Amino acid sequence: MLRSESLSLTRSPSDRWGDFEEQVKIYEKPLYHFAYRLTGDVNDAQDLLQEGLLKAYRSYHRFQPGTAFDRWMFQILYRLFIDNYRKKRRRPFISSLDEPHPHLEQAKTTDVPDYSNLPEDSALRQELGRTIQEALMLIPENFRVAVILCDIQGLSYEEISQVLGCSLGTVRSRIHRGRRLLRELLQPYFREERRRTK
């Protein structure tokens, strides 16, 4: 946040494009991570991010220097996601029960970067990531976004309420209910993990 503030203040207003590019470079990873956890698909996440950045660039004159660019972008991405989600809901997806769900199928082919030297660690991390993503996709999107912003992006309840445009009490309730739902969905996995480690 401090870096973005100093950038916005030192640059002249005419160099909006350069400023925008710098901000995107700083925050591209958390923004992409947010989009990915929200959509559950690599291609959808990249589409959402591209669309969101275009929207942000077009209204960049309204962005106040000194405020957090990533919070502003989370807001844009979430609104875009909701719009797309509503459009998709109007055109329901029809598939066979025997076929794997498209986002789950995609998740299997997702390349997760190797952050560990041990192959077992990497495999476990991949499996955990996949399982959590599957569970995230099964909970309502307003709970999902609150949990993602809190646990993955590390935002405070106050910041989440600003991004989502709802009260602090609503944020508190959504996070709690989202985690309770995740707990129910992930319980078999954690039980299995505990059994394996014993």
Add this chain to the structure above:
Amino acid sequence: MNCHRVQKLLSSYLDQELSAEERREIRRHLFGCSPCSRLCDELTLIKDSLESLEPPAISRDILKKVHLYREGRLLQTTFLWGKRLAMAAAWILLFLLTSFLLFPNSSGPELAQKEEQRPDYSPLHEEARPEEGSKLPFLPRLPGIPVSR
């Protein structure tokens, strides 16, 4: 604090969004209540798992659409100036054409020629002029047409 209240506040407790007094009360309750303590452990595990998630690699240029938009806008401004120039040229041409069609004989050399061909008023026609002070209406003298009174 009873179990229901504690379970409701557990997420906020884990996120450190409660007051010091509330935190102390919950800690005291968790110490003596195993179901609430188990729930707290499970929620902590979920929170830790979510925090440890890593994003997949970005394989596309995320600013592609912005680049395209900017290029489009640059082209648009270039075309806009070209369009303005073409419009100005068209208006000038239209103005010239209209004036030529409305006043076909009022061009420079032709007008000079006409001036030369105009009949001169000689002293012969002097008599046709009305006398000074007479109340006769003024009749214009046209070439070739005798003035009658």
